[in-house]
Amino acid sequence: IDGTAEAGIHAYLHLNEDEAYAVAAEVDAIRAAGGAEAEQLHPYAGVPIAIKDNIVTIGQPTTAASKMLEGWMSPYDATVIRTIRAAKLPILGKNNMDEFAMGSTTEYSAFGVTRNPWDLNRAPGGSGGGSAAAVAAFMAPWALGSDTGGSIREPAAFTGTVGTKPTYGSVSRYGLIAMASSFDQIGPHARTTADAAALHQLIAGHDPKDATSLRTSWDGLLDAAQNQDLRGMRIGVLDELQGPGFTDEIDRQFETVLDMLRDAGAIVSIVECPNIKYALPAYYLVVPSEASSNLARFDGLRYGNRVVPHEGATAAEVMAASREAGFGDEVKRRIILGTYALSAGYVDAYYSSAQRVRTLVQQDLNKAFEKVDVMIGPTTPTVAVPMGEQVSDPVSMYLDDVVTTPANLAGIPAISIPGGTADHGMPVGMHIQGPAKADEVVYRVAAGLE
Numbered sequence: 001i002d003g004t005a006e007a008g009i010h011a012y013l014h015l016n017e018d019e020a021y022a023v024a025a026e027v028d029a030i031r032a033a034g035g036a037e038a039e040q041l042h043p044y045a046g047v048p049i050a051i052k053d054n055i056v057t058i059g060q061p062t063t064a065a066s067k068m069l070e071g072w073m074s075p076y077d078a079t080v081i082r083t084i085r086a087a088k089l090p091i092l093g094k095n096n097m098d099e100f101a102m103g104s105t106t107e108y109s110a111f112g113v114t115r116n117p118w119d120l121n122r123a124p125g126g127s128g129g130g131s132a133a134a135v136a137a138f139m140a141p142w143a144l145g146s147d148t149g150g151s152i153r154e155p156a157a158f159t160g161t162v163g164t165k166p167t168y169g170s171v172s173r174y175g176l177i178a179m180a181s182s183f184d185q186i187g188p189h190a191r192t193t194a195d196a197a198a199l200h201q202l203i204a205g206h207d208p209k210d211a212t213s214l215r216t217s218w219d220g221l222l223d224a225a226q227n228q229d230l231r232g233m234r235i236g237v238l239d240e241l242q243g244p245g246f247t248d249e250i251d252r253q254f255e256t257v258l259d260m261l262r263d264a265g266a267i268v269s270i271v272e273c274p275n276i277k278y279a280l281p282a283y284y285l286v287v288p289s290e291a292s293s294n295l296a297r298f299d300g301l302r303y304g305n306r307v308v309p310h311e312g313a314t315a316a317e318v319m320a321a322s323r324e325a326g327f328g329d330e331v332k333r334r335i336i337l338g339t340y341a342l343s344a345g346y347v348d349a350y351y352s353s354a355q356r357v358r359t360l361v362q363q364d365l366n367k368a369f370e371k372v373d374v375m376i377g378p379t380t381p382t383v384a385v386p387m388g389e390q391v392s393d394p395v396s397m398y399l400d401d402v403v404t405t406p407a408n409l410a411g412i413p414a415i416s417i418p419g420g421t422a423d424h425g426m427p428v429g430m431h432i433q434g435p436a437k438a439d440e441v442v443y444r445v446a447a448g449l450e
């Protein structure tokens with residue numbers, strides 16, 4: 001890793017270079033010796049990878065960029081990490097992120113911001129800004145991220161890289177520090193669609209340790225990402241997710257992409273999802289609700305760093321002091337929002353209504369996918385935002401997620417791929433989503449546009 005570049009970007013919270021070199025040397029030695037052991041090496045053995053810091057790893061700290069977990073070492077590996085170690089991929093280190101994956105700029109990390117390699121005065125997106133920046137700056141060819149409402153795809157769009165949110169249940173969540181369990185998916189950050197598909201295929205598959213894990217086969221992802229034939233492919237454009245609110249240059253770039261699709265023989269049509277405009281508010285009620293419940297375990301007694309406010313403090317006082325010191329503002333905001341939305345007098349008005357909206361969004365999308373194979377649009381309304389602009393304005397930050405959150409509400413696969421450059425020479429992302437388990441089709445359309 002280029003130390004000068006990393007000093008300016010700060011993509012990593014922890015560097016694991018000694019272990020990474022040891023694994024690479026072991027792979028080299030096995031290849032040099034030849035024979036049965038060399039033949040059994042995984043084809044990707046020796047390809048280095050970076051890991052978002054909310055995926056637990058033995059031998060390296062896992063903090064989710066929170067003071068609550070500063071210095072914590074997991075006693076076990078996430079399932080995806082076991083897969084990566086079995087294939088002998090050297091782990092370069094742990095990437096910076098928004099605290100507990102809450103945010104869209106990586107400015108809510110408790111351990112300093114990450115900067116966008118394209119323009120150090122702009123944010124790399126979030127919450128997986130460290131992973132996307134590492135891939136964009138050639139400090140890792142692959143990274144593993146997590147996507148609850150866009151945390152792989154939005155940073156991919158802002159850094160000119162590729163990022164996939166797999167179908168819910170495609171990749172095991174065992175060992176991912178939960179934000180909102182019915183939304184979270186681990187997925188790949190990469191430089192090309194084929195690279196993303198290859199990593200997705202490597203980590204996908206049934207895991208008895210994750211009760212929501214699917215028994216589907218994902219063996220065709222890489223092949224799909226190498227088939228660029230788009231003739232006859234039915235592509236939908238959601239009227240609600242373009243135009244007003246999106247900058248002119250992003251709209252113009254999107255028109256260019258639609259022309260490319262038509263030239264390649266795809267059939268482009270407008271589709272309607274009348275309830276999709278309610279997806280973002282529903283997301284920002286259900287996700288904080290699930291997060292407030294998941295984060296209850298970090299109380300300084302069961303998990304997390306303990307703060308004892310004074311001698312003889314009660315358990316309740318220790319919990320309050322630990323949570324006050326351990327959590328940052330955005331995490332506290334979401335815990336308060338989620339606890340309120342779930343509280344006895346308000347659960348019907350907020351949480352339950354939002355869950356009903358979630359069902360309506362799912363139904364709208366299912367209906368639209370009877371008419372089209374995938375839907376396409378820009379990943380974000382603007383290019384990467386200047387650093388500092390959204391830190392004090394969380395609502396404007398939440399609005400960045402308007403395109404990406406419906407896929408998590410519905411559990412469907414979605415990818416962001418580079419779609420040219422626009423304002424200030426910054427990269428633009430194009431977002432392709434398909435029906436549940438149609439990850440192959442999503443990769444195929446992405447590859448066709450490459």
Ligand code: GLN
Nearest residue numbers: 101103147148149150151
């Ligand atoms: N920006 C979104 C949020 O803050 C996405 C988070 C994520 O996908 N982890 O909730």
